[in-house]
Amino acid sequence: MQSEVCKFETATSQPFLQEVMERSGQNLLACYQCRRCAAGCPVGDMTGVTPDRLIRMVLLGERDAAINNLLVWQCVACYTCGTRCPNSIQTARITETLKHMSKESLVEPLTPKVAFFHDAFSKSVSHFGRLSELEFMGLYEMKNTASEIKRGRWKAILDEIMNQTKLGLSMIKKRRLHFGSEKIRGLSEVKSLYRKAKGRGI
Amino acid sequence: MELAYYPGCSLHASSELYDIQNKLVFRELGMELRDIDDWNCCGASSAGKTNDFLAVALPARNLGIVDASGLSDLVIPCSACYSRMLVSQKRLIDDPELKSRINAELAKKVEGRIKILSILEALVPKAHSGEIAEKTKIKLSGLKPACYYGCLLTRFPSDVAVPDDVENPQGMEVVCRALGAEPIEWSYKTDCCGASAVVNDADTSLTLMSKIMKDALARGANCFVATCPMCQMNLDAYQDKAGETFGIKEKLPVYFITELLGVAIGVSPKQMQVDRHFIDAMGLLKELKLI
Numbered sequence: 001m002q003s004e005v006c007k008f009e010t011a012t013s014q015p016f017l018q019e020v021m022e023r024s025g026q027n028l029l030a031c032y033q034c035r036r037c038a039a040g041c042p043v044g045d046m047t048g049v050t051p052d053r054l055i056r057m058v059l060l061g062e063r064d065a066a067i068n069n070l071l072v073w074q075c076v077a078c079y080t081c082g083t084r085c086p087n088s089i090q091t092a093r094i095t096e097t098l099k100h101m102s103k104e105s106l107v108e109p110l111t112p113k114v115a116f117f118h119d120a121f122s123k124s125v126s127h128f129g130r131l132s133e134l135e136f137m138g139l140y141e142m143k144n145t146a147s148e149i150k151r152g153r154w155k156a157i158l159d160e161i162m163n164q165t166k167l168g169l170s171m172i173k174k175r176r177l178h179f180g181s182e183k184i185r186g187l188s189e190v191k192s193l194y195r196k197a198k199g200r201g202i
Numbered sequence: 203m204e205l206a207y208y209p210g211c212s213l214h215a216s217s218e219l220y221d222i223q224n225k226l227v228f229r230e231l232g233m234e235l236r237d238i239d240d241w242n243c244c245g246a247s248s249a250g251k252t253n254d255f256l257a258v259a260l261p262a263r264n265l266g267i268v269d270a271s272g273l274s275d276l277v278i279p280c281s282a283c284y285s286r287m288l289v290s291q292k293r294l295i296d297d298p299e300l301k302s303r304i305n306a307e308l309a310k311k312v313e314g315r316i317k318i319l320s321i322l323e324a325l326v327p328k329a330h331s332g333e334i335a336e337k338t339k340i341k342l343s344g345l346k347p348a349c350y351y352g353c354l355l356t357r358f359p360s361d362v363a364v365p366d367d368v369e370n371p372q373g374m375e376v377v378c379r380a381l382g383a384e385p386i387e388w389s390y391k392t393d394c395c396g397a398s399a400v401v402n403d404a405d406t407s408l409t410l411m412s413k414i415m416k417d418a419l420a421r422g423a424n425c426f427v428a429t430c431p432m433c434q435m436n437l438d439a440y441q442d443k444a445g446e447t448f449g450i451k452e453k454l455p456v457y458f459i460t461e462l463l464g465v466a467i468g469v470s471p472k473q474m475q476v477d478r479h480f481i482d483a484m485g486l487l488k489e490l491k492l493i
Contacts, residue, residue: 023254025360042394042410074406077247078394079357083368090359096250103252117402121248122256129242131211140401163404167439171216174478178215185240189263192307197255 013061020058020066024097030087031055037081037091047071051081051091058094067102071095073111116143126194129184134177137164205324206273206316207235208264210283210431211243217431219475223460224279224321226469230337231328235277238267244286247398250359259304261290266305266312279321281354281430288318288362320355321429321459322373323365329380339468341382344490347457348423349374349385350414352433353394368392374427374459381466385427390417397436404443411440412448419452425486426456434458438480455483465492 021028031052038050047070049057057066066072075095082090102109109115120139124132141164148157171177184190205228213221228235245260265287268276278284294301294314305311328334356368366373369392375385395414396407414437418426428434438456445453456479464474471493476483487493 043406046406046409074399074403076353076394076396076399076406076410077250077359078353079359080353080394082359083357088361093359096254099251100254111403113402114399118248118251121246122252125243125245125260130214131243131246133211133215137401170439170480174480176216176218176478178218182214184242186242186263186309189307189309190242190260193256193259193263193304196303196307197253197259 008060013059016061016063016066017058019101020094020097023100024090024093026089026091026093027087028055028058028089028094031059031089032087034086036084036086037089040080040084042078042080043071043074043076047074051094054091054094054098055089067098067105067107068110070110072098072102073109073114112147113144116140116147119143126191128181129187129190130182132181134179135181203232204234204236204273205319206238206268206271206276208238208241208244208268208276208278208283208287210278210280211246212280212431212435216435219478220279220431220434220458220460223458223464223469223474226473227460227464227467228277228324230464230467230469231325231333233324236271236273238264238271238276241267244283244290246282246286249286257286258290258293258300259307261287262294262301262304262312263308263310265291265294265314265316266308266310268316269313270310274315275317275319275324277319277321277324279429280432281320281352282432284318284320285354285358289358289360291316291318292360292362320365322355322377325377325459325463326373329377332380334377334380334463334467338381338466340466340492342378342462342466342490342492343382343384344424345378345383345462345486345492346422346424347378347383347385347427347462348388348418348421348425348454349378349391350395350418350426350428350433350437350456351392352397352428352430353392355429356392374429377459378427378462381462383462386418386421386423388417388421388423390414395433395436397430397432400436400440407436408440408444408447411437411444412450415441415444415450415454416448418454419450423454425454425483427459427462428456429459431458441481453481455479455481455486457483 044050049069049071077092124136249257396410400407
């Protein structure tokens with residue numbers, strides 16, 4: 001990563017830090033950069049940015065850097081960092097919060113597939129009250145394919161079709177693919193929870 | 203003894219066999235699992251990643267249903283569901299204002315007084331009391347499982363009581379030993395297998411899985427055993443691909459904990475649908491003359 005001169009201004013940095021702390025429920029000011037989180041992070045060597053670095057970015061008010069890095073999108077939410085943190089800072093809550101903030105500010109995610117996946121899951125649950133695995137995967141693949149076409153990544157599309165077909169066939173063989181969906185009686189309750197959730201955090 | 207039971211979406215779809223096994227095996231152990239009425243999806247890891255309100259509100263509806271059922275203990279086999287329910291209940295207790303905002307939309311209001319149990323928390327006392335060993339008809343000699351816990355059985359995004367050692371949990375080993383199996387000691391039992399990333403970020407997921415496989419094999423395991431259907435599905439369905447990518451030739455069947463319990467206490471593998479695994483799970487049991 002290219003290093004830049006840090007331009008720290010309390011007035012511009014504070015609001016971002018406050019927002020992340022409030023929405024994630026994590027006290028980032030307690031971080032003293034011991035890097036136990038970094039040592040335990042299973043994706044840190046792939047993302048370059050480790051939890052301690054991410055916290056530092058937020059503390060310095062580096063909004064763009066904090067939202068646009070691979071850790072935010074490739075964090076597997078294993079909660080190892082937060083479990084080992086001597087100050088109980090759960091960085092997975094921060095990566096979740098930054099995903100929400102990225103979506104709200106309409107920034108295109110660094111790895112769009114991750115966002116498509118979770119959006120598709122959530123959408124499918126809103127239709128039936130339970131997850132329909134087939135609809136979920138259908139919604140995800142539609143979004144993903146549209147995005148790959150836009151970017152002209154034809155090989156990626158072909159690979160995806162091959163992989164998913166292979167998995168689908170072996171699932172059919174093992175009778176693990178279900179075509180039906182289960183709609184709950186209390187779907188209206190779930191729908192009203194979705195309406196209440198729209199556009200806001202907690 | 204009757205326990206409320208939340209199967210979760212995957213046990214009504216791709217991991218249906220686990221649902222069948224749980225019902226059969228718990229009944230043999232004198233525990234009746236009663237499905238909670240009209241349950242909804244807990245939101246799993248996706249709710250947390252898309253909306254903080256839903257991550258609490260979706261589990262809350264289920265907790266309200268259990269509160270109204272009169273049962274006090276809720277068993278949840280899937281680690282993702284288990285984690286979401288525990289965290290949601292904690293949030294509701296800590297934040298009465300949020301609780302009333304959610305309750306305004308619910309037919310059965312959530313109170314938040316349910317005891318939430320993972321499948322292990324329900325089984326381990328039966329192992330300690332000697333009941334499981336007593337019911338064991340076929341000792342699982344020669345079975346050397348790598349007990350795999352994954353992330354969400356012992357690590358939580360908020361401060362809830364952790365039921366086992368965080369870094370080196372023992373519940374599954376306790377149950378396996380009661381069955382006469384010889385669980386191995388290994389270092390990756392709580393490492394993430396990348397289940398939630400396998401579709402959308404396969405490189406990350408397969409890298410994580412390969413580390414788990416390599417350690418299990420190096421320590422002499424001849425199978426995995428898991429409690430979470432997400433981990434099980436990932437290790438089972440994508441083991442081929444991880445092996446191919448990282449040059450690992452051996453394959454290990456991935457059993458559910460209740461599957462091994464069932465074999466030992468004499469439930470038929472056919473009834474438990476052991477033939478529905480991606481990596482053949484019948485072969486090893488036959489080879490060891492356990493079925």
